[in-house]
Amino acid sequence: MNVLIKSATIIDSKSDFHNQTVDILIEKGTITKIASTINNTNDYKVLHLDNLHVSQGWFDSSVSFGEPGYEERETISNGLKTAAFSGFTAVALNPNSNPVIDSFADISLVKAKAQNHAVTLFPIGTLTKGALGENMAELFDMSQAGAIAFYDYQKPIENPNLMKIALQYASNFEGLIISFPQESRISRTGVMNEHISSTRLGLNGNPTLAEELQIARDLFLLEYTGGKLHIPTISTAKSVDLIREAKKKKLDVSCSVAIHNLCFTDEALETFNTNFKVLPPIRTQSDINALINGLKDGTIDMVTSDHNPIDIEHKKIEFEGAKYGTIGLESAFGALQTLFSTKKTINFLTQGKQRFGIETSPIKIGEKANLSLFNPDETYTFNKTNITSTSKNAIFENVELKGKVYGVIANNKLILK
Structure with missing residues (x-):
């Protein structure tokens, strides 16, 4: 070329x-x-x-496509095309397919499907077999096949001993463990942030405590094991404080924030629009302020679209029954630019590469x-004409970017x- x-x-x-x-x-x-x-x-x-x-190619650390098993939501091929149209040259693929990506063969399969594309796909393997949270998956084998990290997507590891062993084991080959920050016995059936809005709307709340308790636990485990931990999509002010203190202790921890958690408060759910049903839930303005400050001072290492296509049958239903998730690749750049300068936006979209061991290519x-x-x-109102994804569950629909x-x-x- x-x-x-x-x-x-x-x-x-x-x-x-x-x-x-x-x-x-x-x-x-x-x-x-x-x-x-x-x-x-x-x-x-x-x-x-x-x-x-022009800038160095952007990287998204949390992308879901569906294939294999959920091709009606998104295929790898169309997902990579969407990423390219959205400005991304590399994406980390979550293992939440059917079956989940939990073996050497699975990692090899998705890598093969992504060959000859402009966008490079970096697969993440599950942390546990079948993403069931019971037995550790074959982490080293998956790393040999090309897995860049290990994560049961949006499923918390309830057993602290399992997390401890995973951190210890993966440290033998510099493996990166990802732990979803939610204590499910606290969050229970909550479908939105526990606050004034959840009471007014009559929806079960997911308290900030559920996230913060899990993060505190994992940071204690990290300090004990000396492993390598990434905490994805944090959403609360206290979470930022906990990770900031951990970094002061020189713990090997990184974290990300989903772009939509920087842009919306829980008041957006007043219309019961299921595109706003995301995990972790969108929270309050004080949380947003803390997240933005965390990005500015380097506590939060990267942003992600947390792109998660969901078919219409699982979104256009009553709020409590709808699946969590929004697409976000297409809106990522435009949304960030409503909050930050172009230079900061580009930094946030590129600086996650090093943490995941991905090569950078300076413009030289x-x-x-x-x-x-x-x-x-250029400013515009984001709508369905801007969507390349097969699924159309866009939280930024009708928002000026x-x-x-x-x-x-x-x-x-x-x-x-």
């Missing part, structure tokens, strides 16, 4: 051309020249887009072209929306 990018503003603090508007020549997937002007002497494809900005001559292409200034994604250049491929 040979392409000449014209008049692109580079957003990459690792590049000598950061904040400069330049031409970029890419030959056979590698950046061969960056200059103020480059002549197209070889008659390559020319890319000239309005207010074009001689480096592989791994680029996200976007216009940071800022920033248009053009596509990606990665793996020697150019994908434009």
Whole structure:
């Protein structure tokens, strides 16, 4: 793939051309020249887009596609196309398929299905066999097949000894353990944040205590074992405080926050729109403020769309019976830009790579072209025409966003929306 990018503003603090508007020549997937002007002497494809900005390719640490088993929700192929159209060049695939991804063969299967795509798929294996929370899965075997972490997606590990052993065992090969932050015996049947809104709406509440208690437990286990822990999609102010203190102790812990937990409060559920039924639940403005501060001071390591396609049969029903989840890849960039500057947005979308052992490619001559292409200034109202996912359960539907994604250049491929 040979392409000449014209008049692109580079957003990459690792590049000598950061904040400069330049031409970029890419030959056979590698950046061969960056200059103020480059002549197209070889008659390559020319890319000239309005207010074009480029950055290192974005990474999402929590994406669900459905395949195998739930292809009606999303296939791997269409999911990767959606990721490319949304500006992501790498995604970590959750193992919540049917069957779940809990073996060497399963990891190999999803990797094979993702071959020859612009977007690189990094599979996460389950932490326990069948994601049943009872017996530890074959973690080392899955790591040999290419699993980058181990996680029973949105299922808390109730047995603390199992979590302790997993942290100890995985530390032998630098394995990353992911633990969903919810104490299910506290959350019980809660379907939204336990607060004034849940009382007014007559819905069972999921208290912040359920999240914070599980995080406190896991941090004690981490300190005891000296393992490597990632806590996904935290949602409360106290959770930020707990992780901040753990980092001060030099514990090997990281965490993420789902973008929708930064943008909505539990008052949004007043309409009983099941697209707002997510896990962890959206909480209060004081929680949002703490999460944003946690991102700014580095306590929270990364953002995620927590993209989770759910078919209409499991969403267009009464609120209590609807499945948790929202799609989020397509809206991720535009939503973040309503809260942060473009530079901070790009940092939040790229800085998770190191934690998951994923190679970074600075925008420099001689480096592989791994680029996200976007216009940071265009505003629009997000609607179904912006959705590429098979499932349409979008929490950001009818919300004004800022920033248009053009596509990606990665793996020697150019994908434009």
